[in-house]
Amino acid sequence: MRIAALAVLLAVVVAGCGSSAPPQITVGAARTYQLAGWSPAQVSAGKPTTVSFRIDQPSGAPLTNYRTGSGPHTGVHLIIVRSDLGTIIHHHPKPQPDGMFRQTVTFPTPGRYKVVVDAYPALSGPLRNFQLIRWITVPGKAPHDALPRFKPVVNVGGYRFALQGKPKLRAIQANFMSLRVTRPDGSPATFTPWFGALAHAIFFRAGTLDYFHTHVCSAKTSGCTSVFGGSRVVGTQTKPGVLRVGVLLPRSGTWRLFLQTKLDGRVLTAPFTLNVR
């Protein structure tokens, strides 16, 4: 059937070649997954706003069937970063039966933000996840802080995140960094699972805002491995308070790592600047 239809189409195209008025051939846009139903159109800095959206499938129907389970690779991850990499927002909204997501978000300052909707559909086949992007400009005067240089130790809320040695990172390869996390009293931190993982490592490249995301999971959690091309990486907790974070980045350059963990009931974000060769 298809071949016959194609043959007819080719015949029409060939037939059109010799005529004085060539036929107009309109090529439609490739059908892909798309962010749809986005609202609101405008947001203000510092005000909690309900953001809503859905994902439309190549068929045009809303995507309603998302991966579930105990690990982090489920549903959608809504990740919003300011273009100077000065702030990050990370939520895992739950899909409504009609495929809509609703999430309260506060954009802390004016500026240009990249919204990444990292989706894990429950599909058979090789497609694990994909990202859809939207840019939002929050009106007002945007802060412009220069990206800090690499620093091996970051203090957040009295907790200390210390990289063990200077990481040697290369693009496209799976690399690992060890991080020792201690409480304000110096004792090893205890990581509580949050959004299915003991730690989330979210990476954005300075300037282009390329994105990658890896996880550290507890031993019994499945669906934690991140994949890029032929490489895969998963982090582990090696000792109390020590995380072995997998790094797998698609390009060289300066990257900002936002390491997020839940410690003693609070979600903390430790940012690191990384140089990738």
Ligand SMILES: [Cu+2]
């Ligand atoms: Cu995550």
